[in-house]
Amino acid sequence: MVMIFGVPAPLLLGQILLGLINGAFYAMLSLGLAVIFGMLNIINFAHGSLFMTGAFVAWMLLHYAGIGFYPALVLVPLIVGALGVLLERTIIAPLYKIDPIYGLLLTFGVALVIEGLFRNGYGSAGLPYEIPPSLSGGAQLGFMFLPTYRGFVVLAAAIVCFATWAIIEKTRLGATLRAATENAPLVRAFGVNVPRMITFTFAGGVALAGFAGVLAAPIYTVNPDMGENFIIVVFAVVVIGGMGSILGSIVTGFALGVIQGLTSVFYPEGADMVIFLVMAFVLLVLPRGLFGKVA
Amino acid sequence: MRGDVRKPSRDYLVGFLCMLACIAIAPWVLYPLFLMRVLCYAIFVMAFNLLAGYSGLVSFGHAAFFGMGAYAAAWSAKNLGIPAEVAVAIGGLTGAALGVVIGWLSIRRTGIYFAMITLALAQLVYFFCVQVPFTHGENGIQQVPRLKLFGAIPLAGSMAMYWFTAGVFILCFLAVHRIIHSPFGKVLQAIRENEPRATSLGYRTKNYKLIAFVLSALFSGVAGGLLALVFGFATLESVHYTTSGEVVLMALVGGFGTVFGPLTGSLALSAMENYLAPFGSWVTVAEGAIFIAAVLAFRRGIIGEVMAKLKVSL
Numbered sequence: 234m235v236m237i238f239g240v241p242a243p244l245l246l247g248q249i250l251l252g253l254i255n256g257a258f259y260a261m262l263s264l265g266l267a268v269i270f271g272m273l274n275i276i277n278f279a280h281g282s283l284f285m286t287g288a289f290v291a292w293m294l295l296h297y298a299g300i301g302f303y304p305a306l307v308l309v310p311l312i313v314g315a316l317g318v319l320l321e322r323t324i325i326a327p328l329y330k331i332d333p334i335y336g337l338l339l340t341f342g343v344a345l346v347i348e349g350l351f352r353n354g355y356g357s358a359g360l361p362y363e364i365p366p367s368l369s370g371g372a373q374l375g376f377m378f379l380p381t382y383r384g385f386v387v388l389a390a391a392i393v394c395f396a397t398w399a400i401i402e403k404t405r406l407g408a409t410l411r412a413a414t415e416n417a418p419l420v421r422a423f424g425v426n427v428p429r430m431i432t433f434t435f436a437g438g439v440a441l442a443g444f445a446g447v448l449a450a451p452i453y454t455v456n457p458d459m460g461e462n463f464i465i466v467v468f469a470v471v472v473i474g475g476m477g478s479i480l481g482s483i484v485t486g487f488a489l490g491v492i493q494g495l496t497s498v499f500y501p502e503g504a505d506m507v508i509f510l511v512m513a514f515v516l517l518v519l520p521r522g523l524f525g526k527v528a
Numbered sequence: 529m530r531g532d533v534r535k536p537s538r539d540y541l542v543g544f545l546c547m548l549a550c551i552a553i554a555p556w557v558l559y560p561l562f563l564m565r566v567l568c569y570a571i572f573v574m575a576f577n578l579l580a581g582y583s584g585l586v587s588f589g590h591a592a593f594f595g596m597g598a599y600a601a602a603w604s605a606k607n608l609g610i611p612a613e614v615a616v617a618i619g620g621l622t623g624a625a626l627g628v629v630i631g632w633l634s635i636r637r638t639g640i641y642f643a644m645i646t647l648a649l650a651q652l653v654y655f656f657c658v659q660v661p662f663t664h665g666e667n668g669i670q671q672v673p674r675l676k677l678f679g680a681i682p683l684a685g686s687m688a689m690y691w692f693t694a695g696v697f698i699l700c701f702l703a704v705h706r707i708i709h710s711p712f713g714k715v716l717q718a719i720r721e722n723e724p725r726a727t728s729l730g731y732r733t734k735n736y737k738l739i740a741f742v743l744s745a746l747f748s749g750v751a752g753g754l755l756a757l758v759f760g761f762a763t764l765e766s767v768h769y770t771t772s773g774e775v776v777l778m779a780l781v782g783g784f785g786t787v788f789g790p791l792t793g794s795l796a797l798s799a800m801e802n803y804l805a806p807f808g809s810w811v812t813v814a815e816g817a818i819f820i821a822a823v824l825a826f827r828r829g830i831i832g833e834v835m836a837k838l839k840v841s842l
Contacts, residue, residue, distance in 0.1 A: 276640045342819025349812030469648040509652035520636040
């Protein structure tokens with residue numbers, strides 16, 4: 234058997250793959266947080282619970298309406314995005330003029346409400362969601378076994394992240410968006426409906442979380458705690474990367490997933506803690522984060 | 529996040545005397561165990577408020593100091609054969625020591641970054657507590673004795689423990705009041721209002737923020753240690769981030785930056801949890817709804833609204 238650093242190669246590569254999958258979720262979630270933060274100046278604490286909602290909606294579509302995985306990949310982001318529009322219009326919009334910390338407090342409240350409701354409705358035990366037949370099984374690559382679905386998740390996440398980056402950095406819509414982030418009153422003066430743009434930015438950000446939720450449903454059991462397990466790690470990812478750069482948050486997300494995977498090979502007890510330790514280290518040497526701008 | 533600190537006037541004195549009277553009468557009206565929980569959390573909220581309300585640093589990781597204080601006090605109460613007040617002090621010192629490390633890291637950023645960093649570092653503490661043997665994992669440290677005050681007066685009875693808890697609360701209340709109205713407290717408020725200006729006046733704002741952070745962690749540890757003695761156990765729940773969220777909510781409901789807000793917030797939320805306890809997860813939903821309502825409709829909190837209505841400063 235091939236050994237790398239005294240560890241069997243399949244074990245090491247398997248953990249790196251697991252790390253990439255976690256990293257894919259960190260990347261999608263921190264990307265959504267960064268997009269929302271750029272436009273609304275609010276950190277969305279409810280991001281994790283909307284991710285969890287995405288997984289639950291996928292499960293509900295399958296069990297109550299017989300709608301399968303592929304349609305859910307499109308429908309769930311739309312549903313979660315619609316929920317985002319509702320949230321933004323009703324309770325988040327009144328906060329733009331006050332200290333951003335209140336946005337964090339309010340969305341923390343939203344997270345508690347969503348998690349409490351799902352826990353009442355479905356318990357904490359978790360519901361299984363089958364991998365769609367066309368993606369089950371796997372491929373023997375010679376040096377390791379690659380489950381098809383896991384490969385699919387990494388690929389889908391990479392594509393969606395890249396597409397988001399391209400929309401924001403390379404299209405006219407994205408240019409307007411970035412301009413509104415820099416100077417909203419001026420963009421308004423040019424006749425752009427900035428409030429509507431803000432609403433759709435928020436909806437887009439949480440739709441990403443919903444999409445991630447669908448992808449996560451077959452990997453983790455669908456349960457009310459899955460969001461909170463992710464969100465705090467994602468906050469650390471955001472602090473490490475800084476929120477100045479879209480590409481930065483994608484790269485940081487994937488990289489930290491891999492670091493976590495490697496930690497679970499060499500020191501399993503530290504796997505839960507390593508990202509927070511990286512965060513502490515980054516704060517020491519580069520307080521504004523790897524890709525952060527000032528403040 | 530503003531606490532108007534004008535002259536510590538007659539209003540405070542009247543409020544303080546009313547509070548003392550309520551604390552003295554309360555155990556004949558309500559369950560002492562419930563009241564002790566309220567007082568412990570009130571100390572915790574005062575600690576949080578010292579940082580959030582008066583220094584403008586909203587931490588989402590205060591459960592770390594509270595929980596580690598509880599573990600340290602519980603462990604030493606079981607193993608060291610010390611008087612009760614020493615066990616509580618050990619809780620406080622543990623909180624403060626942890627506060628030096630976490631504060632030193634997290635005051636490098638402000639605002640929402642500060643909130644996220646404290647949350648993440650507290651989660652690190654949580655995972656640490658899950659792993660190390662001395663916390664006994666899911667079971668927690670059980671059957672912690674209530675010990676004796678000064679090594680002589682037994683606190684096993686609920687009234688004796690109540691008076692001890694009330695005494696610690698009043699000491700903490702006076703200490704926090706003293707800090708807020710000291711020149712040091714004024715500098716903290718100046719930093720909250722305008723940090724660059726405070727810097728330009730020659731204050732090393734980082735040092736002030738770190739000291740405020742450590743003091744806040746100290747009182748949080750005292751609160752945790754006291755709670756461990758009251759209930760006889762220390763568990764993972766007290767280091768969990770939901771506890772951090774709870775203290776933020778109590779401070780918000782009571783009124784950020786007010787002197788009597790912490791006790792009011794702790795009483796209101798503890799009462800709600802008590803009544804909703806049979807309904808399971810609806811407590812979480814109700815807490816979330818209160819968070820949303822408080823942020824949207826009454827950001828000044830109960831005491832803040834009363835202050836505005838009666839034009840007094842409390």
